[in-house]
Amino acid sequence: LSINRSSLYYRPAEISREELNLRHRIDEIYTQHPYYGSRRIAVILGVNRKRVQRLMREMGISAIYPGPNLSRRNHKQSVYPYLLTNITASYPNHVWGIDITYIRLRHGWMYLVAIIDLYSRYIISWELSQTLEIDFVLSCAKQALKHGKPLIWNSDQGGHFTSPKYIEILEEANVKISMDGKGRSIDNIFIERFWRSLKYENVYLKGYETPREARIGIAEYIQHYNNERPHQSLGYRIPSELYFVSVAEVA
Numbered sequence: 658l659s660i661n662r663s664s665l666y667y668r669p670a671e672i673s674r675e676e677l678n679l680r681h682r683i684d685e686i687y688t689q690h691p692y693y694g695s696r697r698i699a700v701i702l703g704v705n706r707k708r709v710q711r712l713m714r715e716m717g718i719s720a721i722y723p724g725p726n727l728s729r730r731n732h733k734q735s736v737y738p739y740l741l742t743n744i745t746a747s748y749p750n751h752v753w754g755i756d757i758t759y760i761r762l763r764h765g766w767m768y769l770v771a772i773i774d775l776y777s778r779y780i781i782s783w784e785l786s787q788t789l790e791i792d793f794v795l796s797c798a799k800q801a802l803k804h805g806k807p808l809i810w811n812s813d814q815g816g817h818f819t820s821p822k823y824i825e826i827l828e829e830a831n832v833k834i835s836m837d838g839k840g841r842s843i844d845n846i847f848i849e850r851f852w853r854s855l856k857y858e859n860v861y862l863k864g865y866e867t868p869r870e871a872r873i874g875i876a877e878y879i880q881h882y883n884n885e886r887p888h889q890s891l892g893y894r895i896p897s898e899l900y901f902v903s904v905a906e907v908a
Contacts, residue, residue, distance in 0.1 A: 672765075679704065680712055681761045687718055688856050691849055694719075716759045717768065717789055717815075735824045740809050740835035746775035749900045752835075753781060753807040756848045757794070757817065760785065760856075760875070763866050769855075769875065770794050770817075772801045773848045777900035778888055780851065780879050781805070785872055791817055798826050811835040813845070854882065 679702065686698050695713055699706040713719060746752040752775040760767045770793055771783040782801035786793035794817045810832045812818035818836065827834050837845070859878040865871040887893040 676712075677765070679708075680716060680759075680766065683709065683712055683716065684718075684759050684761055684856075685861070687713075688853055716766075717757055718759060735819050735821065736814055737834040737836045739811075739837055740833055741811060744809075749774055749776050749779070750805045750807045751776055752809045752811060753801070754845065754848050755794075755798070755810070755812045755818065756845060756852075757789075757815075758852045760860055760871060762868070762871060763864055767868055767871055768793070770797045771848065771851065772797060773851060774807070774896075774900055775811075775847050777896045778847060778851070778891060779896040779900035780883055783875075783879060785868070785875065787868060789817075791820055791822060794818075794820075795822055795826060798823065802826070802830050806830055807832055809833045809835050811837070813837045851882070855879075 682702060683698055686693060686701060695706055695710045699709040702709065741752065744752070753772050754775055755770065755772045757768055757770045760769050768786050768789055769783060772781045773779070774781055781804055782797050784793040784797040784800070810827055812835075814836050817823060824834070855875070855878060859874060863874050865874055882896070884895060884897045887895055891899055
């Protein structure tokens with residue numbers, strides 16, 4: 658059926674409760690303060706910095722300052738210039754952003770990739786995976802392109818987003834590919850805010866036991882976020898209202 662096996666079968670991670678709790682605490686601190694690096698997080702937690710660095714690498718997170726994000730890219734992989742200097746998303750499908758975050762479970766963790774329309778804050782597409790293998794990123798990108806096509810598609814320079822398989826999808830869609838020059842740019846603030854809302858309003862409160870529970874719960878939250886939750890930054894409008902009404906106006 659061409660379905661990723663990791664999306665069907667839950668394989669509990671062989672990890673101590675101490676290390677699992679440490680991962681979850683790192684996630685909480687990073688979600689609240691995404692500009693904190695391993696040194697500051699290690700001081701807050703009172704643990705060895707090298708241990709924190711290792712866990713942050715495995716969790717696919719890094720602070721918002723110059724440096725790679727998620728996974729180190731292969732130098733042979735494609736890197737594109739940053740196209741958003743002095744550009745603000747001014748209509749739906751003008752600029753999309755993509756990112757990956759860590760989702761904690763009671764007995765493990767998952768990874769969530771999402772694509773956001775920077776103008777309306779509408780979540781175009783998303784996928785969950787139990788590993789950082791690239792399949793779920795490719796699936797998310799393909800699903801997003803079934804709904805529309807942005808003029809500019811922005812990401813960081815992580816290994817997923819410089820992969821030839823990923824780049825091929827964007828090139829075939831004829832979108833302008835933009836990549837942050839050094840670490841994460843200020844444009845990532847929109848999806849960082851979404852991560853924070855998702856975790857504080859859903860993931861941390863629900864305490865999902867299994868990947869299945871997480872998939873159902875996160876799907877419900879994104880449905881609420883897109884179609885029911887007013888955003889102060891949007892003048893208390895709802896993302897879907899702004900996205901679809903504006904798309905119709907542009908058309």
